[in-house]
Amino acid sequence: MIRAYRFDGNDELCLRHGPETGPALLILPPLFDEANRVRHLMVETARALAGHGIASLLPDLPGCNESLVPLDRASISLWQASLIACTEQLGPVSHVAAIRGGTLLDGALGDLPRWRLAPVKGGQLLRTMLRTKIASDREAGIASSSDALMELARTQGIELAGNSLSPCMIRELDAAAPSEGSAVRLARFADDPLEAEARIAGAPLWLRAEPAHDPAMAKSIAADLAGWIRG
Amino acid sequence: MSEIETSGASDAIETVVRQVLRDILGLSEAQVAGFDRDTELFGALPELDSMAVAGLLTEMEDRLGILIEDDEVDGELFENFGNLVDFARAKAAA
Numbered sequence: 326m327i328r329a330y331r332f333d334g335n336d337e338l339c340l341r342h343g344p345e346t347g348p349a350l351l352i353l354p355p356l357f358d359e360a361n362r363v364r365h366l367m368v369e370t371a372r373a374l375a376g377h378g379i380a381s382l383l384p385d386l387p388g389c390n391e392s393l394v395p396l397d398r399a400s401i402s403l404w405q406a407s408l409i410a411c412t413e414q415l416g417p418v419s420h421v422a423a424i425r426g427g428t429l430l431d432g433a434l435g436d437l438p439r440w441r442l443a444p445v446k447g448g449q450l451l452r453t454m455l456r457t458k459i460a461s462d463r464e465a466g467i468a469s470s471s472d473a474l475m476e477l478a479r480t481q482g483i484e485l486a487g488n489s490l491s492p493c494m495i496r497e498l499d500a501a502a503p504s505e506g507s508a509v510r511l512a513r514f515a516d517d518p519l520e521a522e523a524r525i526a527g528a529p530l531w532l533r534a535e536p537a538h539d540p541a542m543a544k545s546i547a548a549d550l551a552g553w554i555r556g
Numbered sequence: 557m558s559e560i561e562t563s564g565a566s567d568a569i570e571t572v573v574r575q576v577l578r579d580i581l582g583l584s585e586a587q588v589a590g591f592d593r594d595t596e597l598f599g600a601l602p603e604l605d606s607m608a609v610a611g612l613l614t615e616m617e618d619r620l621g622i623l624i625e626d627d628e629v630d631g632e633l634f635e636n637f638g639n640l641v642d643f644a645r646a647k648a649a650a
Contacts, residue, residue: 486610533581
C-alpha cells in the first residue's frame with residue numbers, strides 16, 4: 326500500500342506492506358543507480374515478508390525514486406533525518422534491513438537490531454560514479470582525474486552518472502561508513518567464503534549492467550529476515 | 557575450453573576476475589568458466605558500457621584489495637580476458 330510521509334515541506338512516498346500490528350521492518354535499499362537495479366527485488370522482498378506476517382516500510386528518500394525534491398538538495402544526513410520522520414509518522418519500526426549503501430543510513434534510528442547485506446563505504450560508491458564521469462569526459466576528449474573532480478565537487482558539487490550531488494553530499498558520502506552497532510546480523514551470499522550469520526541464495530543484482538530480478542532471492546532474503554525478526 | 561596457465565596464487569585472482577564479470581554481466585558460472593585469454597570483452601559484450609566498466613573496476617579493487625589509478629585504465633585493458641587477468645595479477649603482486 327502506498328503511503329506518504331511529510332518531510333521538509335514535501336510529501337514523500339513510502340510503500341507499506343503487511344499487517345498493521347506486530348513487528349515492523351524498515352527496508353533501506355542500495356543508493357543511486359544501484360537502487361534502480363534492485364527496485365523489483367526490494368518490492369518483492371517486502372511482499373514476501375508480508376506473507377510471513379511481517380510488516381515493512383520501504384520509503385522513498387528525498388531526491389530519489391518518485392520524490393519531487395531535486396537530488397542536489399539531498400545529503401546523507403538529510404536522508405537520515407527523513408528516515409526518522411518517516412518512521413515516526415508511519416512506524417514504529419522494530420528492525421532495520423539494509424543493503425549496500427543503505428547500510429550508510431541504518432544508524433539513523435539509533436541502535437535498533439540491524440540486518441545487513443553487502444555493506445559498502447560511501448567512498449566506494451563515489452569512486453564508481455567518478456569513474457563513469459572520467460570515462461565520458463575521455464570520450465569527449467577531456468582529460469579529467471578523480472582528484473581534480475573531487476576538488477571541484479567538494480566546493481561546487483558535481484553531476485556524476487546523472488546524479489546531481491551537492492558539496493554537502495560529496496563530503497558526507499566520501500566519509501560515510503556503515504556504523505558500528507551492537508545487534509548487527511551480517512548476511513552474505515551462499516557462495517561467499519567469508520564468515521556470516523546468514524546465507525542468501527542469489528547474486529549481487531545491484532552490480533548488473535542490465536537490471537534483472539531474481540524471485541528466489543527475494544524469498545530467500547524474506548525467509549531469513551522473518552526468522553531473525555521472530556527470534 | 558582452454559585453461560589459462562597459472563600458478564596456485566594467481567588462480568585465486570583469475571577466479572575473482574571471472575566472478576566479477578559474472579556478477580556485472582549476469583552470466584552463469586558455466587559461461588564465465590568458458591572464458592579464455594582470447595575471449596573478447598569490450599566490443600564483444602554490449603552490456604559492458606562505461607557504467608559497467610566503472611562498477612567492474614571498483615569491484616575488482618574491493619575483492620582483490622588493490623587500488624586502480626585513473627591513468628591505468630584504457631581500452632587495451634578490456635580488449636580480452638587475458639589482459640584483464642594479467643593486469644589484476646600485476647596489481648595484486650605490487
